[in-house]
Amino acid sequence: MIYRKAKFIDIEAIYELVNHYADEGLMLARSRNALYESLRDMIVAVDEKDGIVGVGGLHITWENMAEIRSLAVDPGHSRRGIGREIVRGLIEEGKELGITDVFTLTYQDQFFQKCGFAEITKDQLPHKIWKECIDCPKFPNCNEIAMLYRV
Numbered sequence: 001m002i003y004r005k006a007k008f009i010d011i012e013a014i015y016e017l018v019n020h021y022a023d024e025g026l027m028l029a030r031s032r033n034a035l036y037e038s039l040r041d042m043i044v045a046v047d048e049k050d051g052i053v054g055v056g057g058l059h060i061t062w063e064n065m066a067e068i069r070s071l072a073v074d075p076g077h078s079r080r081g082i083g084r085e086i087v088r089g090l091i092e093e094g095k096e097l098g099i100t101d102v103f104t105l106t107y108q109d110q111f112f113q114k115c116g117f118a119e120i121t122k123d124q125l126p127h128k129i130w131k132e133c134i135d136c137p138k139f140p141n142c143n144e145i146a147m148l149y150r151v
Contacts, residue, residue: 001082003089006042006055011035013052014042017072026107030070042070043089045082053077056086058093062126064100071104087115095151102151105144117147124148 006014015032022029035042038057045054056071068090073083094102103125106112113119125146 001053001085002046002048003043003085004046006039006044008036008039010042010044010052010055011039014044014055014070017052017055017074018070020075021072027070027072035070038070043086043093045073045077045086047077050074050077054082054086056083056090058090058099058102060097060099064098065126066094066097066099066102068102068104071106071108083111084115087112091149091151100151102149104147106147107144109145109147112147112149115149117149120146120148122146 011032014035015030018027018030018035021027038059041057041059042055043057044052047053053074054072054077057069058066059069060066068087071083071086073086091102102117103120104112104117105122109119
């Protein structure tokens with residue numbers, strides 16, 4: 001498995017992967033435009049035979065704080081440590097930038113617990129991070145779980 005920064009040629013595969021889970025209600029949908037705008041945030045897992053099988057992004061939101069978002073692994077490649085390796089890589093990238101707190105808003109709290117995240121209340125996060133939530137179809141009744149990893 002190769003883990004690398006995402007490229008423009010990866011967008012369609014990322015779009016399909018993320019929105020597969022969004023269609024199942026397991027994560028938020030992302031438009032192609034949103035993916036293009038956040039391309040520099042993302043890393044992908046590339047299988048030699050199957051192509052893009054995992055993706056995740058680290059989005060800087062505030063001083064010393066970043067969010068892991070759009071984490072998805074192809075169902076045929078799940079339970080192989082790909083998601084955990086993507087999270088590890090994103091945390092390392094954040095660490096190199098000086099990030100001290102990495103949070104996520106998720107429905108997959110058990111997975112993130114295994115990666116060292118702890119559940120927090122949403123009001124523990126700075127108000128600045130909610131600016132994108134206004135455009136979300138689940139706003140203001142978000143039922144995602146807030147989790148935090150201290151680097």
